Every structure is written in C-alpha cells, then in structure tokens.
C-alpha cells in the first residue's frame with residue numbers, strides 16, 4: 001500500500017497565553033517567542049500510517065507545504081522512518097490560514113509525486129483549527145473522503161476505517177484510493193524516534209519544490225484564494241467583574257443571587 | 271622439627287616460643303592439599319578477572335594518593351561499613367580478627383617453613399599469643415552477632431541464602447576448632463607460656479578436667495586435620511561465593527569514582543558508539559563489572575532507596591545482584607570486540623527485562639537520589655548503571671513512560687520539561703515589574719557580578735516563582751550587580767540526562783554554554799540544585815567553565831560580608847530538607863543550615879534522615895514528571911518524616927523539592943499545619959522584616 005501523509009508545521013499551541021501575539025493588519029499570528037512544532041493531529045496521522053505499514057506491507061511518503069523551517073517536520077518524519085519526504089516551500093499567506101490554497105497545492109504535489117492508495121491528513125491544525133483541508137483535497141483529487149478516522153485496517157484490497165462520531169464510532173469499508181483525516185485516540189499516540197535515527201535523518205534525501213515546480217498557473221492559485229477571506233483577527237479580551245450579593249438572611253441572599261444569575265444569563269442571550 | 275622444644279620450664283621471656291606441628295606427622299599432605307586448594311582458588315579468581323577485563327576501558331588508577339586515603343578510610347577503618355552500627359561492629363570485629371589470624375598464620379609460616387625464627391620472645395608472647403588470642407575471641411563475638419542478626423533480628427534488607435548460612439557456619443567452625451587446637455596443645459604440652467593465650471588456657475584447663483593428655487592428643491590430631499580441611503575448603507570455595515568481596519571490595523574501593531556525584535555518568539561518543547546506552551554486559555566498563563562482583567549482599571542500598579521504601583519494585587541491591595548472576599552465566603570473552611555502529615545492534619547478554627529487578631518498570635522508579643551509592647560500603651555505583659540502562663530504553667528502544675516522553679518532547683520543542691505550563695520564562699520578573707521592582711536582563715547590565723539563573727523549575731512553576739522573586743529582591747537589596755538571561759535561558763539538560771537522553775542533554779548544554787560565552791558570564795547563582803550540579807560537574811567537560819553557586823551559599827556569603835542584614839528573625843520552628851543534588855551529590859549541607867540558624871530564632875530541628883543521609887523528595891531523575899501510584903508516593907513518605915518533627919516550616923533549597931513536599935504535606939498532613947518555604951523566601955522575610963519590600 002502506498003500511503004501519503006500530509007504534515008503541517010504550526011506555531012506551538014502551548015505558547016504561554018501572555019506570549020501569544022497577532023498582527024491584526026496582516027490578519028496573522030506572529031511567531032514571537034513561540035516555537036514551531038508539528039501539528040499534533042498530523043502526528044496522529046503519521047502514527048496511524050506507521051502502524052498500518054507494520055501490519056501490511058507498503059511505503060509511506062510525507063509531504064508538507066510551508067516555509068523552509070517546515071523541513072524540521074519532515075526530518076522528524078524521516079527519523080520515524082518514512083520512505084520519502086517532500087517539501088513544497090512556500091511562505092503561506094496568512095500563516096497557512098487558507099485551506100483552499102493549501103489543498104490545491106497539495107493536490108498538485110501529490111499528482112507529481114505519483115499515485116497513492118491512502119492519503120492521510122490531521123483532522124485539523126492546532127493553529128487555525130479550520131479542519132477544511134482534508135475534504136478540499138479529496139475534492140481536488142476527485143477521491144472519496146472519510147473524516148475523523150482513528151483506526152485503519154487493510155481488508156480485501158480496501159480498508160476498514162473506524163471513525164469517531166458524536167455518539168460513538170462508525171466502521172466504514174472503503175475502496176482505495178481515498179483521502180482520510182485522522183483524529184487522536186489511545187491507539188495512535190505518536191511514537192518518538194530513536195536517537196540514532198534522528199542523527200541519520202539529516203543525511204537522508206528530501207525533495208524540495210517551489211510552487212512553480214508544480215505546474216500550477218497564477219490563476220489556479222488565485223481562483224482557490226477567492227473561496228475564503230479572513231475579515232478580522234483579534235485576541236478576545238477576558239474580563240471579570242466581582243459583585244457582592246446583599247441581603248439580610250440567607251434566603252434573601254439566595255433569592256437575590258438566583259435573580260442575578262437569571263438576569264446575566266438573559267443578557268448574554270443564552 | 272627445627273625448633274627447640276617448648277616444654278622447658280617457664281623462664282626467660284626472651285626464650286618464649288612454641289613448637290610448630292608438635293603433634294602432626296605427614297605434614298607433606300598439608301602441602302600437597304594446598305596445591306589443589308590454590309588451583310581452585312586461582313581458577314575462581316581468574317575466571318572473574320577475565321570477565322572484568324572484557325569490559326570497556328575507564329581510567330580508575332589515577333590520583334593514587336586520594337585512592338589510598340579511601341582505602342584507609344573504608345577498608346582499614348571501615349568508615350562506611352560502620353555507619354550501620356550493629357552490622358558495622360561485627361564486620362569490624364570479623365575483619366580485624368581474620369586479618370590478625372591470617373598474619374599469625376603467616377608468622378608461623380615464616381618461622382617454621384622459611385626457618386626465620388621470628389615467632390619468639392616478647393613478640394611471641396604479646397602478639398602471637400595474647401593479641402591474636404584476643405582478636406580471635408572478638409572475631410568469635412562477631413560471628414555470634416552475625417548469627418543473632420541473621421537468625422533472630424532478621425532485618426528486611428537481608429535476604430538469607432544457603433550460601434551465607436554455609437559461610438557463617440564455616441567461620442564458626444574454623445574459629446572454634448582453632449581455639450580447641452590451641453587449648454589442647456597447651457594442655458598436652460604443658461606449655462609454660464600458655465597463660466599468654468587466655469582463651470587457649472581456659473580451654474586447656476577445661477579439657478584437662480574431663481580428659482587425659484593422651485585423649486587430648488588424639489583429639490588434637492583429628493581436629494587439626496579437620497580444621498585444615500575446612501580452612502582449605504573455605505579458601506577454595508571463597509571466590510565462588512560472596513566472600514569474593516574480601517578481594518573485590520578493597521579493589522573496588524581503590525578504583526572508586528572520585529568525582530562528585532554528578533560527574534559519575536558516562537559520556538557517549540555519538541559518532542562511534544555501537545549502542546547509545548547499555549543493554550548488554552560487555553558494554554559496561556571493567557569497573558562496572560567489578561562492581562557487580564564486589565557486592566556483599568548487605569542490602570544497605572535497598573534499605574535507603576526511597577522508591578523501595580514506599581513499596582516500589584526498584585531494589586538497587588537486586589539490580590546489582592541480578593546482573594552479577596547474569597555475569598556468572600555469561601562468557602563475556604566470547605564477544606568479539608565492539609560491534610560496528612549499525613542499526614541492528616543485538617545485545618549479546620541482554621540486561622533490561624531479564625529479571626524483575628531489571629525490568630523497565632523498576633528502572634523508571636529511580637529518583638537518581640544516589641542514596642544507594644552513598645550507603646554502599648564497598649563503593650558500588652548503582653545509579654550510573656541505572657542511567658546506562660535508561661539510556662538504552664530511551665535512545666535505542668525509544669520506549670519509556672508517556673509522561674516522560676512528554677517531558678522530553680517539551681525539552682526538544684521548547685527547551686523546558688514542563689509541558690502545558692502557562693508561563694513564560696520572564697513572567698515572574700514581569701510580575702515584579704508591575705509591583706515597581708525591575709529585574710535586569712543581561713543586555714541591560716554592563717558586566718554583571720553574577721548571573722541569576724532562574725531555571726525551568728524556578729520560572730515556569732507558579733509556586734516557585736515566589737522563591738525566585740524573593741531571591742532577585744535579595745540580590746538587589748544586597749546591592750549585587752546581577753542580571754537574568756530571561757528568554758535566552760534554556761534547560762540545563764539535567765532532566766534529559768537523568769531520563770537517559772544524553773543526546774538531548776548535550777544539545778541543550780552546548781546551547782547554554784554558547785549563550786554564556788556570548789554574554790561573557792563568569793559567575794552563576796541558582797536556586798536549583800539540579801542546575802547547580804549540572805553546571806558544576808557536567809558542563810566543564812563540554813567546555814563550560816565558570817563559577818557556579820547555589821543560592822544558599824551565595825546568600826550566606828552576602829550575609830557574612832555584611833551586605834545583607836537580618837532585621838527580624840523568623841520565629842517559627844524550622845526543619846531543613848536537604849535536596850539530594852545539593853547534599854549528597856555535592857556535599858553541601860552546611861551553608862543552608864548556617865543561613866537558617868542566622869535568620870531564625872529557634873534552633874534548627876533535624877529530621878531523622880538529613881545531611882548526606884537525607885531522604886529524597888521523590889522529584890529527581892525525571893520522577894516529578896511521572897504519576898506515581900497513590901499509595902507509593904515518595905514525597906508523601908518524606909512529608910511524613912517532616913511532620914514527625916515539631917517544626918512548623920520545612921525549609922527547602924530546590925524548586926522541585928518545594929512542589930514535591932508541598933503536595934506531599936497537603937496530602938498527608940491531616941489537621942497539622944506545615945508550611946514549605948524556599949530558604950530565599952525565609953531570608954527575604956527576615957531581611958525585609960516585613961516592612962521594606964525592596
């Protein structure tokens with residue numbers, strides 16, 4: 001089975017709240033003192049692929065779109081022994097907010113890389129949390145799509161996918177090829193690389209392309225850009241108010257308290 | 271018989287001696303038996319030596335002066351052994367008793383077989399008779415004490431084996447028959463100098479009361495050969511038993527690691543090492559292998575191990591002994607040289623998981639407190655071996671507890687081990703800023719006197735920010751020209767190293783050393799003993815040479831120089847918890863006490879286990895990132911020990927100890943109130959006197 005895993009580098013979601021900064025004008029987050037890390041759901045996707053490869057033969061390719069720094073994400077994947085890695089180097093506008101552009105670039109890169117049975121992505125990225133890229137990529141490639149998958153088993157030439165739903169799990173039998181987004185579960189906790197493999201990962205080959213290498217015209221990209229516009233970006237301000245409930249007796253206080261809560265809830269329109 | 275007959279009437283002491291082999295014929299049989307005895311003995315010793323030699327090289331014969339001092343202290347004076355009073359006492363008696371008896375036998379040999387008449391005159395009377403007799407008696411007392419301990423007291427740390435029972439019985443028989451032989455000789459030869467051997471003459475008198483001279487002569491003859499056989503038997507058997515420690519212990523003590531605790535971990539040559547970490551016996555150094563054979567099975571290490579104390583599986587004694595047994599069964603010499611640095615490193619004699627004591631579970635229970643190393647009477651280094659094995663699990667197998675993986679992951683991504691912290695490295699300083707107190711960052715200060723190193727524990731854990739703030743305010747109050755690195759700080763690498771990720775440790779360390787170099791930093795003050803230990807003992811090897819002081823030492827210095835004055839002494843009763851990485855690993859136990867004595871009105875209260883023998887808070891070795899079973903928490907055990915004193919406050923000097931002890935005390939205190947405060951907080955209260963807050 002030929003598996004392709006898409007990996008995204010994002011700003012560390014664990015950056016301490018006081019350090020998180022945005023550029024409201026550019027409608028983008030600023031790196032500031034934050035680190036860059038691999039999106040956790042992408043790591044779950046890679047782990048799912050590695051386990052699948054252990055159970056049934058196959059090869060894994062890792063693909064990322066992002067600035068030159070995204071090479072780190074791919075080196076880590078190489079340390080975990082993916083077979084091929086490819087970076088499409090692009091300073092993504094709006095720090096990768098645009099799922100439609102990303103999906104179009106991914107699709108073009110995937111076509112250029114070869115044919116794949118299974119294309120896995122994280123269910124969403126920890127920066128924007130849009131959760132759109134997987135579905136849009138399936139659309140671009142004209143492939144079926146299954147979302148929120150946490151386990152994949154090869155079966156009779158196809159696969160059985162287990163997906164999480166609001167009420168429990170669903171098992172889906174599907175033909176290949178297909179695109180799936182992966183969510184986290186106890187089974188796909190990302191493994192860590194061996195030290196020797198980390199050391200070696202820097203000597204392994206890595207394909208690097210520019211968007212222009214993908215055979216897409218300006219227009220192809222801009223037409224995708226039309227699909228979405230970020231209108232505003234801001235950090236919500238948290239405020240607190242403290243109020244003391246007055247009253248003679250405990251009943252009086254309780255009644256006043258209940259009335260206040262009702263008023264607040266009403267005002268908030270809950 | 272070369273010797274003059276001994277049974278002339280008592281006269282001139284200068285003529286005193288005794289006749290050797292007076293009742294024995296066919297003495298050649300003895301010499302004939304000595305040959306196989308020595309061959310079996312030699313084979314036993316050689317077998318072990320060959321195994322040690324299969325280990326990797328390590329320099330342990332440098333600094334002979336220091337080494338000889340160690341041998342005097344721990345072999346001749348038995349200082350470490352004597353720390354356990356009862357066991358130490360009988361061991362001391364047995365040790366000196368057996369040495370004296372061996373010397374006495376050698377004297378006979380020189381006198382009789384070499385024909386040098388040394389065994390005569392006053393030397394014969396004072397040493398060979400009186401002294402040897404008394405020491406023999408004391409050895410007998412030692413054997414009795416040993417028996418009482420083994421069969422009556424039965425401390426938990428002793429695991430009785432048939433071998434140890436056998437050895438005990440043999441010692442008893444050898445000493446007992448020795449006295450009988452002496453007594454019967456005195457009686458049968460009517461030795462005029464007999465009364466110089468008090469035990470011998472009592473035996474003689476007693477025997478003459480129940481038997482005649484002829485009977486004693488035959489009993490002597492029979493017992494003499496019996497005694498001889500038992501002695502030879504013991505000599506031949508010794509290298510195959512724990513008695514081997516008679517040879518290995520002094521050697522092991524001589525070749526002990528002379529560096530401070532932190533300097534004991536091995537370095538790894540990442541370009542050439544066939545495996546990162548160890549999971550096969552031949553990967554150890556010869557000294558590690560010698561360690562295994564030097565173990566006397568005394569169990570002291572396990573009895574002081576905090577993990578074992580709270581009921582966990584880890585037992586440093588069993589860990590060493592299980593490896594010793596593995597070594598017994600393995601033919602290390604058969605491994606042909608070091609393997610190539612390739613992927614498929616196959617351990618020839620796998621260690622991890624081979625027994626319960628060597629299971630990964632046990633390895634991940636060690637707090638790296640080094641209590642075991644400190645307690646071992648024969649200088650065995652259990653802790654570095656645990657780290658060697660952990661390294662293999664982490665770097666070669668990439669398998670270790672998830673919470674530790676999270677800590678390591680966080681170190682890799684963010685340069686600190688506190689995954690999920692809400693704080694940045696400068697939040698504590700910014701909080702002070704809002705109160706009108708500015709903490710200078712390195713760029714703001716020209717040529718600072720000291721760098722204040724907050725450390726991850728001091729900056730990123732809410733509770734400890736207060737201690738770090740107190741320390742910064744103290745420095746400023748004392749007029750110290752200091753600065754912090756702020757966001758440029760990154761973990762020293764201590765947790766990575768103890769968890770076993772040496773690669774990550776080196777990366778982090780090099781980063782810091784570079785930062786120090788660019789900022790021209792020469793003196794560092796830190797409140798974290800882990801950082802302190804790493805800077806002091808582990809950075810120099812990587813090229814990071816600078817002075818580092820724990821904040822307690824530095825504050826003591828500031829007060830000593832009159833730069834800080836205590837305005838209001840603390841009125842509460844205080845006990846001090848020694849952080850392992852300050853006390854045991856670095857021998858610093860006095861400065862913090864001195865500091866507390868100066869700032870508190872009441873005398874310091876000591877917990878039963880303190881100083882070098884202190885009990886760990888449970889937070890070292892990466893263990894503060896591990897969820898312990900609720901009924902097996904080391905911090906709660908230490909909290910109980912603190913609560914058992916009548917102190918109102920536990921003073922600490924380590925951010926990890928602070929949080930571990932606070933959690934532990936809150937969990938077990940019941941109605942009792944007890945505060946946990948960093949020494950900096952206590953001193954700040956005393957210096958500011960609650961009035962001027964800087």
Ligand code: SF4
Pocket residue numbers: 571574575576577578584585586635636637638639640641642643652653656
């Ligand atoms: S270092 Fe401490 S926790 Fe580890 S084995 Fe030794 S005594 Fe036990």
Ligand code: SF4
Pocket residue numbers: 564565566567568569570571572586587590645646647648649650
């Ligand atoms: S390792 Fe040392 S302390 Fe532990 S049982 Fe052996 S000799 Fe005793």
